[in-house]
Amino acid sequence: MSDTPTLLMARQPILNSKGKTVAYELLCRSVAINSLESQDTDGTMATGEVIIGAFHDLGIDTITSGLPAFVNLTESWLSSPPPVKANKLVCEVLEYIPPNTTNIEAVQQLRAQGFKVALDDYTGDAEQSKWLPYVDIVKVDISDIVEGQSSASLIQRHQNDTLVWLAEKVETLEEFKRCAAEGYSLFQGYFFSRPAPLFGTRKNDSQFAVMRLLKTINNEENTMLDISNAIQSDPQLSYRILQFMNSASVAKITEITSVHHAATMAGVDRIKSWANMLALGRLDNKPRALLEQALSRAYICQMLVKKQNILDQHTAYTTGMFSLLDAFIDLPLAEVCTTLELSTTMTDALLNHEGGYGQILQLAIAINKGNWTQINTLPQNISVPDLADIQSKAFSEVSQQLILSGLN
Secondary structure, eight states, rough: OOOOEEEEEEEEEEEEEEEOOEEEEEEEEEHHHHTOOOOGGGGHHHHHHHHHHHIIIIHHHHHHSSSOOEEEEHHHHSSSOSSSOOGGGEEOTTTTSSOHHHHHHHHHHHHHOEEEEESOOOOOOGGGGHHHHHHEEEEEETOOOOOTTOOOHHHHHHTTTTTTTEEOOOHHHHHHHHHHHOOOOOEEEGGEEEEEETOOOOOOHHHHHHHHHHHHHHHHTOOOOOOHHHHHHHHHHHHHHHHHEEEEEOSSSSSOOHHHHHHHHHHHHHHHHHHHHHHHHHHHSSSSHHHHHHHHHHHHHHHHHHHHHHOOHHHHHHHHHHHHHHHTTSSSSHHHHHHHOOOOOOOOHHOOOOOHHHHHHHHHOOOOOOHHHGOOOOOOOOOOOHHHHHHHHHHHHHHHHHHHTTTO
């Protein structure tokens, strides 16, 4: 059994108050090839393996699409940061690092070099508060605030013009709105992947249009001509499909001039995948991070199935993409599955993570979110190095697809 380390990596978007992704936190574990035991006992080694791997082996711009990466730095790494450009890295001071003279001087040197510094998991502790004059960003885990404190009271006691406050573990839209009202300007968590409560109000017209389009595109009885006609009835989607086809260089023989031509050249499964992505991308009231997350799940599912070679790749891709339909459409996922008349196989996978596609989806979600402890039993023919390779390829694929489709 080899102990050669393998890099598992995920990224969590950091959004501003307008729902725009402005940075990513890298969630990483260095693990032995035949084990999923994270090496938390040696944080310095893990940071070194992960950061150097992320910035140099994989390419940080591929992982973060050119945005800054928030990375936890251990005490020793504060004094010896990775040799990267300052605008690419936000240095996170872990909550247990003491604000002694040596560490404060190291942080001051980082800031003098142009790095932004964030204080991780601030709770209002008196000793931890000594860091506040020396950092740029204060991260507050709103799910783990100590008794006697609140997310609002921390800002009220310590806010000044130089500090930016970031709310972590924001899991609902209500929490997002509350924290924004309290003065937080950056937000981390998966609130954007939850359906918005409608409280009796109707969905907007674009959501209705997208639902109709998705139903036609994914009806297994419809022919390529039916799907082409449905796409052509939507001028914006038609334009995006043609733009995507010509940019993607699916066929260099001739320019793609019509949707039917595009469908013929690319094939019905590929056209359906692209049309699903582009249709969901039309929902301008949704953060781009939501589409990015759906695409990432789709590609991870597709590549996992491709590696196993026992299930249909296109069904796996669609399962991953549709796993966030409730957040796109603001309806319970069960209702969306019924409305779209999805197959029993896909419905069981989406709602209960049952069957082969359900198991693949569950694994893709764990990889996507960096929930390494949930990756307990790997499917046949899938190894930990395979997961690392699949995730790194997903970073690149998602970025390329969003650029080619004009949705970035």
